[in-house]
Amino acid sequence: MIEIKNLTKVYKTKKGEVKGVDNVSLTVKEGEIFGIVGYSGAGKSSLLRCINLLERPTSGSITVDGTDLTSLKGEQLRSSRLKIGMIFQHFYLISQKTVYENISFSLKAANYPKGQVKQRVEELLKMVGLSDKRDVYPSQLSGGQKQRVGIARALANNPKVLLCDEATSALDPTTTKSILTLLKKINKELNITIVLITHEMDVVKEICSRMAIMQDGRVVEEGSVYDIFANPHTALTKEFIESIVTLEIPEVILKSCQGPIVKVTFKGKVAGEGVISDTLQQFNLKGNFLHGSIEYIQEQPLGIFIMELKGQKEEIEKALNYIENRAAQVEVLHNGL
Ligand SMILES: Nc1ncnc2c1ncn2[C@@H]1O[C@H](COP(=O)(O)OP(=O)(O)OP(=O)(O)O)[C@@H](O)[C@H]1O
Numbered sequence: 001m002i003e004i005k006n007l008t009k010v011y012k013t014k015k016g017e018v019k020g021v022d023n024v025s026l027t028v029k030e031g032e033i034f035g036i037v038g039y040s041g042a043g044k045s046s047l048l049r050c051i052n053l054l055e056r057p058t059s060g061s062i063t064v065d066g067t068d069l070t071s072l073k074g075e076q077l078r079s080s081r082l083k084i085g086m087i088f089q090h091f092y093l094i095s096q097k098t099v100y101e102n103i104s105f106s107l108k109a110a111n112y113p114k115g116q117v118k119q120r121v122e123e124l125l126k127m128v129g130l131s132d133k134r135d136v137y138p139s140q141l142s143g144g145q146k147q148r149v150g151i152a153r154a155l156a157n158n159p160k161v162l163l164c165d166e167a168t169s170a171l172d173p174t175t176t177k178s179i180l181t182l183l184k185k186i187n188k189e190l191n192i193t194i195v196l197i198t199h200e201m202d203v204v205k206e207i208c209s210r211m212a213i214m215q216d217g218r219v220v221e222e223g224s225v226y227d228i229f230a231n232p233h234t235a236l237t238k239e240f241i242e243s244i245v246t247l248e249i250p251e252v253i254l255k256s257c258q259g260p261i262v263k264v265t266f267k268g269k270v271a272g273e274g275v276i277s278d279t280l281q282q283f284n285l286k287g288n289f290l291h292g293s294i295e296y297i298q299e300q301p302l303g304i305f306i307m308e309l310k311g312q313k314e315e316i317e318k319a320l321n322y323i324e325n326r327a328a329q330v331e332v333l334h335n336g337l
Contacts, residue, residue: 001028001029001030001031001064001065001160001161001193002026002027002028002051002062002063002064002161002193002195003027003061003062003063003064004024004025004026004027004028004047004050004051004060004061004062005025005060005061005062005063006023006024006025006059006060006061007021007023007024007025007047007050007057007059007060007061007062008021008022008023008024008057008058008059008060009021009043009046009047009050009055009057009058009217010058011046019043019216019217020043020046020047020055020217021043021046021047021050021057021217022043022216022217022218023060023218024043024047024060024214024217024218024219025060025219026212026219026222028193028195028210029193029210030191030193031187031191031193032193032194032209032210033183033184033187033193033194033196033207033208033209034193034194034195034196034208034209034210034211034212035195035196035197035198035203035204035207035208035210035211035212035225036048036195036196036197036198036211036212036213036214037197037198037199037201037204037211037212037213037214037240038197038199038213038214038215039199039215040199042214042215042216042217043214043216043217043218044197044198044199044214045165045166045197046217047197047214048163048165048195048197049165050062051064051084051161051163051195052064052069052081052084052086052163053069053070053077053081054086056070057070064080064083064084064160064161065083065160065161067080067083069081082110082157082159083159083160083161084159084160084161084162084163085153085154085155085156085157085159085161085162085163085192086154086162086163086164086165087147087150087151087154087162087163087164087165087167088150088165088166088167089165089166089167089169089170090170091138091143091146091147091149091150092150093138093146093149093150093153094138095137095138095139096137097137097138098134098135098136098137099125099130099133099134099135099136099137099138099141099149100121100125100134100135102138102149102153103121103124103125103149103152103153103156104117104118104121105153106153106154106156106157107120107121107156107157110156110157112156112157120156121134121152121156122134124152124153124155124156125152127152127155127186128148128149128151128152128182129148129182130145130148130149130152133145133149142175143170143171143172143175144171144175144178144179147167147168147171147175147179148179148182150167151179151182151183151186155186155190155192159192160192160193161192161193161194161195162183162186162192162193162194162195163194163195163196164183164194164195164196164197165197166197166198166199167179167183167196168180168198168200168203169198169199169200176203177206180203180206180207183196183207184207187207194207196208201240201241201243201244202244204225205225205229205244205295205297208225209224209225209298210222210223210224210225211223211224211225211228213228213234213236213237213240215236220234220236220237221233221234221236221237225297225298226267226297226298226300226302228241229241229245229295229297229302230265230267230302230329231265231329245293245295245304247263247291247293247304247306249261249290249291249306253290254334257288257290257308257334257335258308258310258335259288259308259309259310259311259316259335260308260309260316260332260334260335261290261306261307261308261309261332261333261334261335262306262307262309262320262330262331262332262333263304263305263306263330263331263333264276264303264304264305264306264307264323264328264329264330265302265303265304265328265329265330265331266301266302266303266304266305266328267300267302267328267329268300268301269301275323275326275328276305276307276323279319279322279323280319282319282322283311283315283316283318283319283322284311284312284315285309285310285311285315285316285319286309286310286311287307287308287309287310288307288308288309288310289305289306289307290306290307290308291304291305291306292304292305292306306333308335320332
């Protein structure tokens with residue numbers, strides 16, 4: 001659905017050139033929710049804004065639903081852009097207009113048939129759960145309600161793609177959840193492809209099927225959210241995951257351990273099995289559990305356990321091989337064999 005090829009965005013500033021996006025290539029498939037994560041300044045907004053050409057890329061191409069947007073100008077570009085809706089962290093509603101008028105404004109700007117505007121706005125308000133706020137002004141709405149208006153406005157012209165620029169970053173955790181649930185519903189029921197950028201890994205964990213991690217304008221890692229959580233390759237990705245799955249062990253506890261400390265990651269259904277207790281028994285080992293969690297990502301369990309192993313060295317080696325063969329990953333974190 002979205003094909004980004006060798007995209008670079010250079011900003012010219014008084015102090016010289018700044019590369020916001022540096023040779024990024026990404027594919028977002030039809031119907032998926034794709035997350036782009038990175039710290040401030042990583043290039044997420046620049047990349048997102050290039051997708052609908054709010055920013056014109058310096059080089060590279062963006063193809064959305066088969067159309068190369070970078071080759072278009074004027075009216076052709078405007079009409080192709082209707083396929084792409086966008087929502088923002090700070091909503092950008094027009095404060096002098098009611099909820100109804102904020103949404104109908106988008107329809108009128110796109111020459112929507114006049115006689116059908118009222119019905120379409122009411123349909124959209126129903127979809128985002130705001131039918132009772134039709135005639136109020138943005139100042140009378142909560143943050144979550146404002147974002148719902150933003151979503152209704154973005155969907156007005158039946159886009160195929162919805163771009164979300166830190167759409168929940170200004171909201172509290174409960175409201176964030178409700179907006180993410182609404183985005184999931186829109187994705188499923190309307191088959192709209194969603195690309196979201198965020199610095200919050202739990203947003204990605206909650207609704208995305210695939211993701212990319214950006215740093216210094218580049219994509220440093222990309223893949224299914226589940227695989228990235230199970231097997232992160234870069235230090236940056238590990239840092240993002242650890243921001244929501246804390247597996248830190250206090251120094252004083254680490255110092256008191258003599259045996260190897262291992263991290264065992266179980267993928268899929270095996271996470272629920274008693275593989276560890278089987279292993280300890282079979283190889284006559286003792287396990288001192290230091291940490292453990294089962295995360296559910298895309299409704300799939302991912303079990304992560306950290307423990308100190310006590311027993312004979314050869315038996316510990318055999319045990320680690322045995323666990324690895326049972327569809328788990330093993331990493332020795334401290335006191336290596
Ligand atoms: N209009 C601009 N003019 C000059 N430099 C810019 C402009 N927009 C972004 N940049 C620079 O490009 C780089 C990437 O910024 P960008 O806003 O895309 O990152 P980000 O990951 O979205 O961060 P944030 O979440 O803070 O917006 C930064 O170094 C930033 O200073």
